[in-house]
Amino acid sequence: MxxxxxxxxxxxxxxxxxxxxxxxxxxxxxxxxxxxxxxxxxxxxxxxxxxxxxxxxxxxxxxxxxxxxxxxxxxxxxxxPTFKLKANGEVEANHALKGNVEAYGGMIMNTWLDRPLRLAGRVCIRRNGKIEEVLYDSKTAVCSIPNVAIHMNRKLNDGYVYNPQNDMMPLFSSTLKKGALKKRICEDLNIREEDYISSDLYLVVDEKGKVFGLQDEFFSSxxxxxxxxxxxxxxxxxxxxxxxxxxxxxxxxxxxxxxxxxxxxxxxxxxxxxxxxxxxxxxxxxxxxxxxxxxxxxxxxxxxxxxxxxxxxxxxxxxxxxxxxxxxxxxxxxxxxxxxxxxxxxxxxxxxxxxxxxxxxxxxxxxxxxxxxxxxxxxxxxxxxxxxxxxxxxxxxxxxxxxxxxxxxxxxxxxxxxxxxxxxxxxxxx
CATH class of the missing domain: 3.40.630.10 (Zn peptidases)
Structure with missing residues (x-):
């Protein structure tokens, strides 16, 4: 230990x-x-x-x-393996602000559903006339990817194939409009929105690992x-x-x-x-x-x-x-x-x-x-x-x-x- x-x-x-x-x-x-x-x-x-x-x-x-x-x-x-936020990563649809992401690596896709998720990676910004690379971590959960209820899709337990473009878009807000995510990132970094240039940002499970087992012999993370x-x-x-x-x-x-x-x-x-x-x-x-x-x-x-x-x-x-x-x-x-x-x-x-x-x-x-x-x-x-x-x-x-x-x-x-x-x-x- x-x-x-x-x-x-x-x-x-x-x-x-x-x-x-x-x-x-x-x-x-x-x-x-x-x-x-x-x-x-x-x-x-x-x-x-x-x-x-x-x-x-x-x-x-x-x-x-x-x-x-x-x-x-x-x-x-x-x-x-994770999901990366696309360049145009905010989408308004059906009374929701959702993220537009693509798969990075070969993950078990359905394990990403119904979990609180952070956003982390790097952002390139303008500062003092130069381009600067800074680390970013939202620190708290800012999104999740909710499952469709079994009542709406009876095939979920019968080998349902998840489509990364349709099924894996994270939910950020039900009230905020497009641009809110960029605004939040800029506020966290204490920069003006016009100084945000580009980013490599990924979804992160907002969960610290834990030891488990009858003799504390395993850990999950x-x-x-x-x-x-x-x-x-x-x-x-x-x-x-x-x-x-x-x-x-x-x-x-x-x-x-x-x-x-x-x-x-x-x-x-x-x-x-x-x-x-x-x-x-x-x-x-x-x-x-x-x-x-x-x-x-x-x-x-x-x-x-x-x-x-x-x-x-x-x-x-x-x-x-x-x-x-x-x-x-x-x-x-x-x-x-x-x-x-x-x-x-x-x-x-x-x-x-x-x-x-x-x-x-x-x-x-x-x-x-x-x-x-x-x-x-x-x-x-x-x-x-x-x-x-x-x-x-x-x-x-x-x-x-x-x-x-x-x-x-x-x-x-x-x-x-x-x-x-x-x-x-x-x-x-x-």
Whole structure:
């Protein structure tokens, strides 16, 4: 229970990917903030942080006693499925002011109905003759998406298909007119309406996570996928004391929509940072390429726990369970990056540090999802393994996971960050 309340607070306060990055920066106390648009001056023994698009972040520490260059990397993602407010996001119809939104990512659509919702993200404004980007969170529920009563639609319990344009528009007011939402945002930001330029604003379930279960063994919260991974890898990164490596914490945006953006795992962000570290520490390009054979990445994104009501969806011999350890995910078609070598290295680290682990593989007749690991390693060719915490209700507006697994993941990732992996003649030292 050591980290559960802090994790739930971190998730609640990270109401958008922009807020998640800001909260990461707040926890990286005394880190030197770098800008991609300026020259970097790096030193051994120092810690640094850099963002891209303010929705992806990479923090790194450089070991004080490094001889050879090598990287230990944990990567996760800041975004979760939700609904984004369109550019012309206010609509008057049928005595209601409703929001005009579009789906972001693959959510379980009906779980967004009948919940109080906030609005959060970023707004670009004019201030002092310049364009400025500011964070926005309505702080209180400003809308909801009410269901149609069963009396009006008798098919609701018979597999009703929700239409995102017709069924998922949130209700903001029954009395206010078009323009009221923009006015509210400007009042909250203390700006004139004519200084509002553009925005990236998303619906957020206005609910802080809670612990539940007869033994307080589970927790329920929005955005567990994948802010639990952001939190646990960040805690491990900050707990590590490796003086002989470059430790990297990376959290990318846009995993839920394919990662192929300038700030996603399919961008140059990670490679750019690694190359600038190489150059800033005066290693040659060949030494950088040599370092990759001694480097490794943990791609950390949550996994599907066996659903107690529907075991038929799983391969029973490769199913995983909440509170039973870190999940190692594998896929023959390389949707996950885990292979025999990366699994051997990671499980050896876990064995030495008494961290429980378990293995997940999909049913052979079920197409599984993918994550950011194989995308990142297509840009930076290093050993990688896909891991995560077991959870239920993935991509629901409110998800479920195990309390103990927060500790398991922090312990595993801390041990990884403290490790020094070396390869020679197809033999590895951990």
């Amino acid at each position: 050591k980290h559960i309340e802090e994790c739930l607070t971190f998730i609640h306060d990270s109401s958008s990917m922009f807020h998640a990055v800001e909260n990461v920066k707040k926890k990286c106390v005394n880190f030197i903030e770098l800008s991609e648009g300026e020259k970097w001056q790096l030193e051994k023994g120092k810690s640094y942080i850099v963002t891209r698009n303010h929705s992806s972040v990479i923090a790194f520490t450089i070991g004080k006693y490094m001889d050879d260059l090598a990287f230990n990397i944990c990567a996760s993602h800041t975004d979760s 929005p955005k567990i996928d994948n802010l639990e991974s952001v939190y646990t890898t960040l805690m491990a990164f900050l707990n590590s004391t490796n003086e002989r490596r470059v430790n990297i914490f990376a959290a990318f945006d846009n995993e839920e929509v394919g990662s192929n953006t300038k700030q996603g795992a399919d961008s140059s962000f990670l490679e750019d940072v690694m190359r600038r570290i190489q150059k800033g520490l005066n290693y040659t390009y060949e030494e950088y390429l040599m370092s990759l054979s001694h480097s490794m990445m943990l791609s950390v994104d949550n996994a599907h726990a066996l659903h107690y009501n529907h075991p038929e969806f799983y391969d029973g011999n490769n199913a995983v369970y909440m509170n039973e350890g870190v999940v190692i995910k594998s896929n023959a078609n390389q949707q996950y990056t885990s292979d025999a070598v990366s699994v051997a290295l990671f499980t050896e680290i876990c064995r030495k540090n008494d961290v429980p682990y378990q293995f997940f593989v999909n049913r052979s007749d079920v197409r599984g999802g993918s994550t950011l690991g194989n995308i990142s390693t297509s840009h930076v060719s290093i050993k990688s393994i896909d891991i995560g915490c077991a959870q239920l209700a993935m991509h629901s507006s409110v998800e479920c996971a195990g309390v103990e697994d927060i500790e398991h993941m922090i312990h595993a990732c801390t041990a990884f960050y403290d490790s020094n992996i070396h390869e020679k003649d197809h033999q590895w030292e951990v």
